[in-house]
Amino acid sequence: MLLLRIAEGDEQAFASLFMTWATPLAAIAMRILKNEYARQEVVQEVFIKVWLNRDKLGKVEHLGAWLRKITINQSLLALQRHAASDKRLAELRLTQDELQEQANTLELKETRRLVHEAIESLPAQRRTIYRLNRVEGKTTKEIAQELQLSHGYVRNALSAALAAIRDRLAGSGLLVLLLLVHH
Template identity: 40%
Template structure:
């Protein structure tokens, strides 16, 4: 069983050396911690199991890089979140394929799809332009420049929590603007749409 004397960094170091017992300790410790986090994002038991399995497979496959991880718990949560988003994208694609197969006469029109995406991007750009200047700057650094929250905080000399809140409020403002214009897009999907 995992205990306080086994730090996560130590487990990462041991896993990097191929220690399967350390991997099992990490798995046993984080399984009950990550499960609710995953379920909250994917909202399906079978999906949560898939994500959990994929997350720990990735940990094992990338074990040679684990020793260089500075903040193991944050890294593990980020890896888990990325696996959730990958799963959600695959599910959305599968759902669209099933819908198209169930209604072949109303098949997907690539031209209409491109126009809808173009319109959505235009509406997002409008919403971003309406953001307060600092919030707009933070959003653009996050989405267009691809900077992480700590990098933006360092660059703008603001707290990380302020940056995170500014991004959340920006995404909510964008979603509200889209909804006012007849586009109902879940907040999670906005994370993947670029202007």
């Protein structure tokens, strides 16, 4: 058995374990960390841990589950290390799914807040045109008729509004596809 060979210090068996499990474990770490460098670091730490504790491998019954658990734990530790400046995150002991859900929610709230600020900073007429189009779903022709403006002007104003919002989001460091959420 592979684990017993590793427990005895067989480096070829360990290399075989690494070749089999490095990619799936890296995928788990990446889903949690969303950072290539941190992912590599975690996978390296997992295999170092396996090698250093190889004398205990004979007790492992479900290799895949055991490796996944180590990877998740190491990933959560990495998140805590990297989030030391944010004490709230450092104190959280969340499962992988809960942590991902929270991160998505925070990112969405921050994006919505930045979009809202960007919209509010638009000149009044552009803001109105943007809202009629993106919130109420009206076409540029319908907006032009409603506001008694030329269709070309409305198209240009909407384009300028979207560019201003994009620029504001890019300035904040967010890489957002302009699938602006309705408020």
